[in-house]
Amino acid sequence: xxxxxxxxxxxxxxxxxxxxxxxxxxxxxxxxxxxxxxxxxxxxxxxxxxxxxxxxxxxxxxxxxxxxxxxxxxxxxxxxxxxxxxxxxxxxxxxxxxxxxxxxxxxxxxxxxxxxxxxxxxxxxxxxxxxxxxxxxxxxxxxxxxxxxxxxxxxxxxxxxxxxxxxxxxxxxxxxxxxxxxxxxxxxxxxxxxxxxxxxxxxxxxxxx
Numbered sequence: 528x529x530x531x532x533x534x535x536x537x538x539x540x541x542x543x544x545x546x547x548x549x550x551x552x553x554x555x556x557x558x559x560x561x562x563x564x565x566x567x568x569x570x571x572x573x574x575x576x577x578x579x580x581x582x583x584x585x586x587x588x589x590x591x592x593x594x595x596x597x598x599x600x601x602x603x604x605x606x607x608x609x610x611x612x613x614x615x616x617x618x619x620x621x622x623x624x625x626x627x628x629x630x631x632x633x634x635x636x637x638x639x640x641x642x643x644x645x646x647x648x649x650x651x652x653x654x655x656x657x658x659x660x661x662x663x664x665x666x667x668x669x670x671x672x673x674x675x676x677x678x679x680x681x682x683x684x685x686x687x688x689x690x691x692x693x694x695x696x697x698x699x700x701x702x703x704x705x706x707x708x709x710x711x712x713x714x715x716x717x718x719x720x721x722x723x724x725x726x727x728x729x730x731x732x733x734x735x736x
Contacts, residue, residue: 577735580611580619582708584731601631605727611650621648623666643671644690644714658700662710665693670716690716698733706733 586605591598604627611621625644631637646668653661672686696710712727 577704578613579736580609580613580621580733581736582609582611582731582733583607584708584710584729586727586729588725588727597634599631599633601629603630603725604628605729607644607729607731609648611648617652617654619650619652621650621664621666622646623648623668640672645669645671646690646692652698660698660700660706661695662698663693663695664710664712667691688717690714696729704735706735707731708733 584607586603588603588605590601590603593599605625607623607625609621609623611619613619623644623646625646627642627644628639629641630639646666648664648666650662650664655661668690670688670690672688692712692714694710694712696708698706698708700706708729708731710729712729714725714727715722717723
């Protein structure tokens with residue numbers, strides 16, 4: 528009797544379990560497959576559906592140097608605007624406009640200037656099984672360098688110089704269309720007879736469409 532009751536309960540369980548599974552709609556299964564694909568292959572999904580990436584960011588750096596009893600302080604704010612086109616599943620070409628605003632203080636003297644970078648970047652993305660996508664980039668372009676010194680108000684000039692940069696970062700996908708973009712860059716440009724190198728960390732947002 529106990530054995531027959533055991534078999535009856537066991538069979539009833541499987542009958543109800545099979546009925547529960549049969550009630551799952553095709554839409555639910557399709558949605559589950561899509562979510563699984565997004566989680567496992569976010570970059571492939573983005574590359575197939577969206578060809579453009581629009582992004583901006585900001586970087587703040589403060590450099591301090593001491594020369595005897597005096598201190599030199601330079602504050603630089605950098606804001607890039609970029610629009611990238613996906614030419615391959617993992618490769619983007621990315622024109623960029625990068626604006627720098629600089630302010631320096633030395634003893635009783637103060638000054639400000641700005642730089643405008645016109646760049647073209649090549650961005651290589653690395654496919655992962657998560658929503659975090661690493662990338663590296665290499666770029667080149669021209670730099671406009673206007674300057675007006677507060678010490679000599681009429682001393683103004685505009686120069687155009689060649690510049691290079693390289694970097695690496697992460698795209699953290701919050702949704703299929705929105706990602707937080709964090710990156711490090713080493714930027715180099717010629718100033719007078721020497722090359723000046725700047726280390727920058729940018730934090731911003733990317734939109735895909």
